[in-house]
Amino acid sequence: MSVKSLGYMGFAVKDVSAWRSFLTQKLGLMDAGVTDDGALFRIDSRAWRIAVQQGEADDLAYAGYEVADAAGLTQMTEKLRQAGIEVVTGDVELAKRRGVMGLISFADPFGLPLEIYYGASEVFEKPFMPGAAVSGFLTxxxxxxxxxxxxxxxxxxxxxxxxxxxxxxxxxxxxxxxxxxxxxxxxxxxxxxxxxxxxxxxxxxxxxxxxxxxxxxxxxxxxxxxxxxxxxxxxxxxxxxxxxxxxxxxxxxxxxxxxxxxxxxxxxxxxxxxxxxxxxxxxxxxxxxxxx
Ligand SMILES: [Fe+2]
The missing domain is CATH 3.10.180.10 (2,3-Dihydroxybiphenyl 1,2-Dioxygenase, domain 1)
Incomplete structure (x- = not known):
């Protein structure tokens, strides 16, 4: 049993507007608006892949790994707990902010906050429009x-x-x-x-x-x-x-x-x-x- 992919990343940065123009105008991400999780950016059919929030760290704040379904999330939760990792589950408010159906939160051995989730939000009805000349991202x-x-x-x-x-x-x-x-x-x-x-x-x-x-x-x-x-x-x-x-x-x-x-x-x-x-x-x- 393993995670299936890196699904999203959240950054805490001093200058959110500089990041917004960097991600959209330089890298070609799509501006997906601002929510309680900060400024959101898309690179494909997912509602968001990168979130940028105000913060002093100027660093990666968290990363989310995807599993296929609720059973996968349960299996990963058990695996983490068996390894002695402290896991927080069932945070409905956080799941809503991330736009996922379920998730757990924990940290890697050196304090990077990680999440494992299933059920990400897809927005095929809102086609991906790159913020700069990019033919597409491989996801x-x-x-x-x-x-x-x-x-x-x-x-x-x-x-x-x-x-x-x-x-x-x-x-x-x-x-x-x-x-x-x-x-x-x-x-x-x-x-x-x-x-x-x-x-x-x-x-x-x-x-x-x-x-x-x-x-x-x-x-x-x-x-x-x-x-x-x-x-x-x-x-x-x-x-x-x-x-x-x-x-x-x-x-x-x-x-x-x-x-x-x-x-x-x-x-x-x-x-x-x-x-x-x-x-x-x-x-x-x-x-x-x-x-x-
Ligand atoms: Fe690399």
């Missing part, structure tokens, strides 16, 4: 995208996400952080998406290093690159990752957390075997920070 069975969780103890986080939430290891990249310092980054899947979660002991102040959205064409990536480059927001050039083969670039969100914007990642199938890599990229992904 569906692969969920919203991925994020890279920064933790002080990656082995402990890995045990939680694999043994309790049911993620499986895709591969490991030994990231060279200095001449004598190598930090392993663990890439985990829960569906065909190569990784829905990565875990690494990067010495960063935020809960995540970046989150990733996958678009439908190389032109979508190129046009977004130009829109972000026009405002000096690119943090890494176009490149291709060694593990998921995604062609992507990175840019700075208004909160410092980065966003990866990519296309054409390879997917997990039955023939997948775990591998290790010494480098994150085949080509590109050169840092452009501090070069301005």
């Amino acid at each position: 569906g069975e692969q969920g919203l995208g991925h994020f890279v969780r920064c933790v002080p103890d990656s082995e402990k986080a890995l045990a939680f996400y694999t043994q309790v939430l049911g993620f499986q290891l895709s591969d490991v990249i030994d990231m060279k952080m200095g001449p004598d310092v190598t930090v392993p980054a663990y890439f985990l899947h829960c569906n065909e998406r190569h990784h829905t979660l990565a875990i690494a002991a990067f010495p960063l102040p935020k809960r995540i290093h970046h989150f990733m959205l996958e678009v439908s064409s190389l032109n979508d990536v190129g046009f977004a690159f130009d829109r972000l480059d026009a405002d000096g927001l690119i943090t890494s050039t176009l490149g291709c990752h060694t593990n998921d083969h995604m062609v992507s670039f990175y840019a700075a969100t208004p909160s410092g957390v980065e966003v990866e914007y990519g296309w054409a990642a390879r997917t997990i199938d039955r023939s997948w075997v775990v591998a290790r890599h010494d480098s994150p990229s085949m080509w590109g992904h050169k840092s452009v920070r501090n070069k301005a």
Whole structure:
């Protein structure tokens, strides 16, 4: 038993209006209005995928993983409780705010608030209209995208996400952080998406290093690159990752957390075997920070 996909993310940020224009005009998300959960944004037929609320953290506030139905939610609740995790269930008011039929709340071993839910709101009657020139985002069975969780103890986080939430290891990249310092980054899947979660002991102040959205064409990536480059927001050039083969670039969100914007990642199938890599990229992904 495992979660099926990353369904939604909520951010607590100092400048909500800067995030609104960043997500819509730069990344091409659809403005889905403001509710008690903050400003909501769409990338597909779901009522929302990203929520942005006012807050001092300037960081990911919570993430929601999806299961198929009520039975799946019950099974995950039991699994979490058997692992000694404190789980809050049956919060009708929270479920209404999230637009889901049922959910549970808990935290990962390093304090990231997580939710597991079923029964998300679909709004096919309100067609997705991108906020900028984007032909589409790749979601569906692969969920919203991925994020890279920064933790002080990656082995402990890995045990939680694999043994309790049911993620499986895709591969490991030994990231060279200095001449004598190598930090392993663990890439985990829960569906065909190569990784829905990565875990690494990067010495960063935020809960995540970046989150990733996958678009439908190389032109979508190129046009977004130009829109972000026009405002000096690119943090890494176009490149291709060694593990998921995604062609992507990175840019700075208004909160410092980065966003990866990519296309054409390879997917997990039955023939997948775990591998290790010494480098994150085949080509590109050169840092452009501090070069301005
Ligand atoms: Fe990524």
